[in-house]
Amino acid sequence: QKEVEQDPGPLSVPEGAIVSLNCTYSNSAFQYFMWYRQYSRKGPELLMYTYSSGNKEDGRFTAQVDKSSKYISLFIRDSQPSDSATYLCAASGAGSYQLTFGKGTKLSVIP
Amino acid sequence: DAGITQSPRHKVTETGTPVTLRCHQTENHRYMYWYRQDPGHGLRLIHYSYGVKDTDKGEVSDGYSVSRSKTEDFLLTLESATSSQTSVYFCAISTGGNYGYTFGSGTRLTVV
Numbered sequence: 019q020k021e022v023e024q025d026p027g028p029l030s031v032p033e034g035a036i037v038s039l040n041c042t043y044s045n046s047a048f049q050y051f052m053w054y055r056q057y058s059r060k061g062p063e064l065l066m067y068t069y070s071s072g073n074k075e076d077g078r079f080t081a082q083v084d085k086s087s088k089y090i091s092l093f094i095r096d097s098q099p100s101d102s103a104t105y106l107c108a109a110s111g112a113g114s115y116q117l118t119f120g121k122g123t124k125l126s127v128i129p
Numbered sequence: 130d131a132g133i134t135q136s137p138r139h140k141v142t143e144t145g146t147p148v149t150l151r152c153h154q155t156e157n158h159r160y161m162y163w164y165r166q167d168p169g170h171g172l173r174l175i176h177y178s179y180g181v182k183d184t185d186k187g188e189v190s191d192g193y194s195v196s197r198s199k200t201e202d203f204l205l206t207l208e209s210a211t212s213s214q215t216s217v218y219f220c221a222i223s224t225g226g227n228y229g230y231t232f233g234s235g236t237r238l239t240v241v
Contacts, residue, residue, distance in 0.1 A: 026169075050227045061219055061232035062172075106172070108229070115160050115179060115225050121171030 021045045024107055024120030033129050037094040041107035041120045044088065048109040048118075051083050053092045056104045056122065065105075066092065097127045132156040135220050135233035142240055148207040150236050152220030154200075160223040161203040162230065163187075163195060165216040172219070178203055210240045 024041045031037055039053075049070055054062035066081035068074045074081045082091040090107050107120040133154045142148050152161060163175040164187075174187030176195040184195050192214060194206045207214055217237050221230035 052229050054232075059235075059237075061234050062230075063232070064229045067229060110227055112227065113225075114227065115223065116162075116174070116177070117230060119172045121169070 020120075021048075021118045022107060022109055022120040024123055026121055026123060028124040028126060030126045030128060031097055033097060033099060033127055035097050035127075037092075037097050037101070037125060037127075039092040039094075039105050039107075039123050039125070041090040042088055043090065043109050043118075045109070045111065045118070046088075047111035049112050050110045051081070051090050052108045052117070053079075053081055053090075054106040054108060054119075056106060058103075062106055099127045099129050102126045133220065133222050133231055133233045135218075135236050137236060138234065139237045140239070142210050142238070144211060144240055145209050148210050148238065148240075150205045150207075150218055150220075150238070152203045152205070152222075152233060154203075154222045156222055156231070157200060158222040158224050158231075159200075160225065161197065162221040162223070163193075163203065163205045164219045164221065165189065165214075166219060166235075167216050175205065175218075207238075210238075212240050214238065215240045 051068045053066040055065045056062040068081045071085045078095045080093040104122040104124045106122040108117040162177040164172045173189045178184045178197040220233040223230045
């Protein structure tokens with residue numbers, strides 16, 4: 019079992035919808051959680067960064083971590099066609115120099 | 130991508146030939162990583178470096194070697210390319226895993 023599990027999708031939603039992307043993890047030592055966005059034929063780019071439990075909001079994006087259930091979520095409000103990409107969750111422990119990635123969820127936002 | 134470049138961007142090579150991919154950074158980050166990305170497998174770590182001449186294996190290191198003689202350069206060598214090594218290769222840099230990685234634009238390698 020991979021330490022970070024992510025439904026690969028694909029996920030297709032109409033423009034303007036609220037999108038929910040989710041990951042689960044098994045390593046209790048994970049304290050830092052990230053979401054990366056990867057456009058087709060590009061490298062992943064850091065989208066959201068969260069430490070420990072709680073929510074973090076940045077514009078239309080909200081990252082949520084529930085350490086009690088080992089659940090990581092990314093919400094996208096008012097989704098746009100430009101949000102069409104693959105979203106990867108990632109986690110690391112304190113003092114670690116390595117990230118553990120989920121396999122990514124491919125999202126398509128249909129105009 | 131700012132501060133990190135990969136070369137070449139695309140390469141087609143024949144089975145059995147050695148291939149070297151280059152990652153160059155201008156950020157002076159300590160950690161550098163090589164990943165491959167394949168459908169159904171996501172990102173898989175090949176090798177990483179935690180300083181000049183300090184490298185270690187990742188989960189899919191067989192058939193690959195790396196070298197880091199300068200802080201800014203991290204080379205990945207496929208010693209004898211096989212068709213199973215056809216993939217997209219990403220380099221990443223970091224000051225530490227807690228702060229996330231910055232990825233390069235990738236090298237698309239095809240082994241025929």
